[in-house]
Amino acid sequence: MISLDENGYLSDASQWTKEIAAEIAKEEEIDTLTDDHWKVIDFLRSDAEKNGSSPTIRRLNKTGGIDTKLLYSLFPGGPLKKATRIAGLSKPSSCV
Amino acid sequence: MKKLLILGAGTAGTMMANHLMRKLNKKDWQITVVDQHSTHYYQPGFLFIPFDIYQEKHVIKKKSDFIPRGVDYIQQEIDIINSGSSTVTLKDGSKLDYDILIIATGSKIVPEEIDGLKEDGWHRNVFDFYTIEGAKALRGKLRNWEGGRFVVHLTEMPIKCPVAPLELAFLADAFFRKQGIRDKVDFSYITPLSGAFTKQNCSNVLGYLLDEKKIKLIPDFDVRQVDESKNLIHPYEGDAVEYDLLVTVPTNMGDAAIDRSGLGDDLHFVPTDLHTLQSKARDNIFVLGDATDLPSSKAGSVAHFQAEILTKNIMNYIAGKELTASFDGHANCFIESGFKKAFLIDFNYEYEPVEGSFPIPGIGPFKLLKETRINHLGKLAFRHMYWHLLLKGIPMPGITAHMIKIGKKLSKGTSHDSKKHCGKNDQSG
Numbered sequence A: 001m002i003s004l005d006e007n008g009y010l011s012d013a014s015q016w017t018k019e020i021a022a023e024i025a026k027e028e029e030i031d032t033l034t035d036d037h038w039k040v041i042d043f044l045r046s047d048a049e050k051n052g053s054s055p056t057i058r059r060l061n062k063t064g065g066i067d068t069k070l071l072y073s074l075f076p077g078g079p080l081k082k083a084t085r086i087a088g089l090s091k092p093s094s095c096v
Numbered sequence B: 001m002k003k004l005l006i007l008g009a010g011t012a013g014t015m016m017a018n019h020l021m022r023k024l025n026k027k028d029w030q031i032t033v034v035d036q037h038s039t040h041y042y043q044p045g046f047l048f049i050p051f052d053i054y055q056e057k058h059v060i061k062k063k064s065d066f067i068p069r070g071v072d073y074i075q076q077e078i079d080i081i082n083s084g085s086s087t088v089t090l091k092d093g094s095k096l097d098y099d100i101l102i103i104a105t106g107s108k109i110v111p112e113e114i115d116g117l118k119e120d121g122w123h124r125n126v127f128d129f130y131t132i133e134g135a136k137a138l139r140g141k142l143r144n145w146e147g148g149r150f151v152v153h154l155t156e157m158p159i160k161c162p163v164a165p166l167e168l169a170f171l172a173d174a175f176f177r178k179q180g181i182r183d184k185v186d187f188s189y190i191t192p193l194s195g196a197f198t199k200q201n202c203s204n205v206l207g208y209l210l211d212e213k214k215i216k217l218i219p220d221f222d223v224r225q226v227d228e229s230k231n232l233i234h235p236y237e238g239d240a241v242e243y244d245l246l247v248t249v250p251t252n253m254g255d256a257a258i259d260r261s262g263l264g265d266d267l268h269f270v271p272t273d274l275h276t277l278q279s280k281a282r283d284n285i286f287v288l289g290d291a292t293d294l295p296s297s298k299a300g301s302v303a304h305f306q307a308e309i310l311t312k313n314i315m316n317y318i319a320g321k322e323l324t325a326s327f328d329g330h331a332n333c334f335i336e337s338g339f340k341k342a343f344l345i346d347f348n349y350e351y352e353p354v355e356g357s358f359p360i361p362g363i364g365p366f367k368l369l370k371e372t373r374i375n376h377l378g379k380l381a382f383r384h385m386y387w388h389l390l391l392k393g394i395p396m397p398g399i400t401a402h403m404i405k406i407g408k409k410l411s412k413g414t415s416h417d418s419k420k421h422c423g424k425n426d427q428s429g
Helices: A018-027 A035-051 A057-062 A068-074 A079-086 B011-023 B043-051 B132-144 B164-179 B200-206 B208-212 B256-260 B300-318 B373-390
Strands: B002-007 B029-034 B039-041 B060-062 B072-074 B078-082 B087-090 B095-097 B100-103 B107-109 B148-154 B185-190 B216-218 B223-227 B232-235 B245-249 B252-254 B285-287 B331-338 B341-347 B356-360 B364-368
Touching (some): A018 A079, A035 A068, A057 A068, A057 A079, B002 B095, B011 B029, B011 B300, B043 B132, B043 B164, B164 B185, B164 B245, B164 B331, B285 B300, B300 B373, B331 B373, B341 B356, B341 B373, B364 B373
Parallel strands (some): B002 B029, B002 B100, B029 B072, B185 B216
Antiparallel strands (some): B223 B232, B356 B364
């Protein structure tokens, strides 16, 4: 049983699989995850594991080498929010 | 003689110099502090300058007045940290060697990171309030402003004092009402996050404030460019927002010397152990305050709590012991909400802000996550505590480096995951 939090993010990050990612992507109206999508998802996941936090759009660009315009075309309507959700991470937030 | 070198004489570096001057044996250790600037700013006070609540005299003092006697103070720019040879090269080419290095070089705004921001409109109708120059320029503009489209904008996290743009918005709303022009102001708040408040507890308690003050929220806005010839701020996706007066918090970054030294991340913040405050690069380099890459808030209260922890760990390190003192991410912030009232929040890596009282459980006098007049008075009184107690490393009554859990409503909606994030994206909750 996969459980989601009130914002639709995975409650338990360890439940993440590629199949679940594809299902969440469909909910976000992304029918097929292409190689470019996976490049973003893989970077998000590896960077989050290394740093204990998911990267910002800037970091995706500067360190991950992902062009911000491309990112928007891959995940239209809030790329970081959608991509982190698909990658099984949690919602980007501040301390208040 | 062994050498302890502190880079930066801001809030964090000054506190460390004061703590360590008392702890280290003066026969064995020489403490040196390097900072290129001569002025110490009380940065939380910048928020009040645009509204003529504080003047320059309230926020400006000489850095050297707070460096204890016996500490060498060198006013010069840092060129590069050579961590391999344990030396620091200064701008004039001279070299300082160290046995222990403490990095406290802080963070600052970098308006150049946004395309078109530092152009003709900069400090004319586009302002920051994170520098004394920006705060004063905004004050000049507001004194004669008759109304129009007022936009408060947050570029990206992490920023110094994450609640500051909200406070600026609340104080501006109160200011416009007092001036009798609030009905002539079309007020928007732009954030790259999903809302003004992203933590459930804060959103539950504080979420109504923007509506109540008739501030239009524009969330999920990633700025691509500012066009100051047309007074437009463009996102990557969606509609541009027009402004007559824009107050923005540009990208915050660590010192350029950190980048030159190869010790920083993509924002020039130094990778640091969450709890011991030792740098990840070298055992003899420690980091505190805004210069770290930690997910704790970039705020004076955090530097204050970290300074107490780091002092213990420096003493542990010198004695060859394990670094047992552990920073818990504790932060404590007042949130000015206008009309001489404020909220107070207290949180750490593990716990989100909750209701309760502070600093004495069950008594207060301050109420957590509640809007009260005494919280506002606390914020104003804090300026005196900052200059007279905090910078000098003198303990503040009842205020502890670790967050106190008793007297707080921790159960409701509070996450127990580790590594709660403030400045960066939260991936634990």
